[in-house]
Amino acid sequence: MNAPHPRPLSPHLQVYRLPLTAVLSITHRITGVLLSAGLLFVVCLLSALAAGPEAYASVQAVAGSGWMRFLGWAFIYALFFHLCHGVRHLIWDAGQGFEAGTLNRYAWIELAASVLLTLAVFVLSNRDGL
Secondary structure, eight states: OOOOOOOOOOOOTTTSOOOHHHHHHHHHHHHHHHHHHHHHHHHHHHHHHHHOHHHHHHHHHHHTSHHHHHHHHHHHHHHHHHHHHHHHHHHHHTTOOOSHHHHHHHHHHHHHHHHHHHHHHHHHHHGGGO
């Protein structure tokens, strides 16, 4: 009796390299969830502001820590990344940008735009002592 022919195995993620567009698509979904979670902190901040100076001071003390400042800038980057990827989806909805070279070019433009927008907010927020 012949042994059954072994089925080919699908490439594992450690072997197969995802295209940039797939990585950005997954990241877009993740940033959407993280932005929703980050908005919970914004709601806490606004609630503390409405509760009075003592409550707001305690939330500000937490927000001023190093980790929270880092998370704040990560939130801003995620917001701009999500925005830029959404614009890319609008371009796709118009039936444009599906050519192989265009997909990767738009992907790099999307990444560069999100970094530049975040840097612009950083520079503008730190100028003139703001």
